[in-house]
Amino acid sequence: MSKVILYISAFVPMYILFLINLIVELINGNLTFNIVNTCVLIVLTILSILGIVGLLYIINYKNNKYKTIKVLSKKNITDQHFLNYFSLFVLLALAFDLSKICFICVFVVILIFIGIVYIKNNIFYINPLLNILGYSFYDITYKDENNKTQEIRIFFKGTLEITNQNYNLCISNRNLNFLKKL
Numbered sequence: 303m304s305k306v307i308l309y310i311s312a313f314v315p316m317y318i319l320f321l322i323n324l325i326v327e328l329i330n331g332n333l334t335f336n337i338v339n340t341c342v343l344i345v346l347t348i349l350s351i352l353g354i355v356g357l358l359y360i361i362n363y364k365n366n367k368y369k370t371i372k373v374l375s376k377k378n379i380t381d382q383h384f385l386n387y388f389s390l391f392v393l394l395a396l397a398f399d400l401s402k403i404c405f406i407c408v409f410v411v412i413l414i415f416i417g418i419v420y421i422k423n424n425i426f427y428i429n430p431l432l433n434i435l436g437y438s439f440y441d442i443t444y445k446d447e448n449n450k451t452q453e454i455r456i457f458f459k460g461t462l463e464i465t466n467q468n469y470n471l472c473i474s475n476r477n478l479n480f481l482k483k484l
Contacts, residue, residue, distance in 0.1 A: 307356035426478040
């Protein structure tokens with residue numbers, strides 16, 4: 303279930319763009335509150351709330367394994383993944399008219415196709431909502447408690463500084479790991 307929540311949360315910025323578009327069009331009188339627009343408004347609101355609350359739960363409250371590590375090197379790779387994904391949001395928000403059923407059907411099919419690839423390949427690190435919430439994506443090399451050197455991709459809130467400080471590494475799965483200061 304957490305994989306589906308992570309997938310939904312990856313599209314929260316796009317849902318919000320669609321919500322803004324729909325609300326502005328309704329306020330300007332270009333659209334009316336018919337059954338289609340009302341359903342789209344409700345579904346986008348539910349998906350946005352579910353994505354935000356679900357992601358915050360996964361980050362803060364889900365039972366994960368933690369281990370203490372010391373970061374040896376880091377490389378911020380946030381920009382390598384998020385800008386391409388974020389451009390998808392803008393293109394979809396500009397091109398789709400969710401007041402028409404044909405666009406809604408195409409939109410749902412696109413989300414299903416992307417979802418299959420996203421979940422099947424565990425590409426949870428491509429999540430612009432995490433970046434908006436202040437997390438950056440890093441490739442790090444670290445030493446664990448057994449003095450073993452390893453490499454991993456992690457999210458870290460803020461800017462990761464290499465110091466003599468130890469960190470808690472939370473391993474959720476191979477592509478969604480969080481590093482926290484002790």
